[in-house]
Amino acid sequence: MTINQKTAQLLKRVAAVFWISEGDTFRYRAYINAAVAVDNLTVPIADIWEQGKLDSVPGIGEKLVSYLDEYFSTGKVRHFDSIMKRVPSGMFSLMEIRGIGPAKSYKIANKFQLDNQDTAISDLKKILSKGELFKVAGFKEKSIRNLKKSLRSHKTKSNRMLLAQALEIAGEYITYLHKSPLISKAEPLGSLRRKLPTIGDIDIAFCSHNSRESMQYALKYPKIKTVILKGDKVARVRLENGISVDLKSSDVKMWGSLLQHYTGSKLHNIQLRKYALEKGLSLSEYGIKKDGKIYRFKTELSFYNFLGLEYIPPELRESTGEIELSRSKKIPKLVKLSDIRGDLHIHSDFVYPSSHDHGSNPLTEILNQASLQGYEYIGISDHNPKFQGLKESKKVEILKNRRKYLENEYKECENDVKLRVKYLLIGMEVDIRPDGSLALSDSALSLLDYVIASIHSSFDLTIEANTRRIINALSHPKVKILGHPTSREINKRESIKADWDKIFDFCFKNNKILEINASPTRLDLPDDLIQKAVSKGVKMIVNTDSHSSEQLQNMQYGVWHARRGYAKKKDIINTLDFKNLRQVLEL
């Protein structure tokens, strides 16, 4: 469990106690809102706490700042501990079961005196097998059957899946939906549409004149394992692969409202509804209620405009200030995939003793794919020859041979109109060593058109050490680009710690470029740091880090991610034509 999940869980538990012991639903909601906000953060909340910016998280106010301060400095909150004693603590474990919330978990834990969080789930299983849950009011045959079902699929929380995986799974389902003549439109919504790097559940909406029949068709999808919830408008299923899918059906007349509602985020919608209430309007998935009359919207644009707001792209709907921008008509024009004119982080199949993996496709195949994507230029940036065990003269020879190999390949297809990518740059991705020096000598570096410097080792240095290390590497005149800056790997490795303010200021002053690595397993810079870089005027480049020609198509993921970070065309240097790109990179 991440620190954010853990913190959110704590807040949810405290919320439950306020509801159960005091019936205080408003304080309950306040704690739940805070929990949701924490759960949705894209950065570890402990980092925000370290920076003293907890109060910038929506839903966290003065009181919670002080409680969380105590939590992060001592590991506990005395106030929380004392109020949590009011209930049998086994209920907190039961709350993790789907379908069991504060009220039901309290009833069960109270009746059977489940005081131990660690054994509460197994205790409940025993109670169920003895058939004793009937003793608790409100539990009868159906609810007990559902509880047993939930318990069977109750496991430790698995990782959220990557956006790329989720899009594929959703895509298959949508292909199935489109086969029905009843269904005119079907789209992925929720976090999938907002293009979050990771996805929990998949949301799919479809449009039909016959809600009931089209939902029946949707529930016949062959890959469904179980139907969890079934209505005409909303259903939830679990697929054979264990992934949950939420299905929503709508009429064409209110498609816009439905898209808006189920795209979320939850916090964006809550904020939007509060804003609407101030104007005497009430929002829902059916439209906008004004003086008892409901207005319906076929498009999201008309929905937002009715509220006096500028259209907000889904990637920005995270309650990070987008509604204020929209009110003052200052939503930025975000970079688009079609703005991209090249990719400078591609690995070729040239074989040599390399420090890391080389690519799997020859340049001709890379060029073929690049021209399909309409690129004007590409840059090959293989990893540097391994640092130890090779003589300097050998490294220089490798670099010379590589250039020859790539240039020959390029020449061979130069006349092929189909493979017409006008410019080829031959660069390298060079390791930043723990002390900030580069893993390649100056004489070897001079053989390259450009250099991307990246961290591939010693990830757990201190903030100060990493900051020094990165600035040191970027200080080399040959280094123009910082590759996958935080070196995070989604679900696998946390971002390194560094003083990004300081690094970004250095980049701005010295014309250094930050990479937005488009690999779905990295998406690095993270979106909040992209937003920071944009605000500081630091330039960025979206690169795929392709190790095969196919991966050039990952550019889309990088662009989506850049958009989540409020990046405009002018913030991204590979939207420039080659002439201007050369100037920026001082080639």
Place this chain on the structure above:
DNA sequence: GCCGTTTTCGGCCCGACTGTTTTCAGTCG
């Protein structure tokens, strides 16, 4: 407990679905 373009008090997003209920509570997103 949070929050503010009717601000420091007095409100607090909206609706679907389910089960156990005779009109609603709980849970979820």
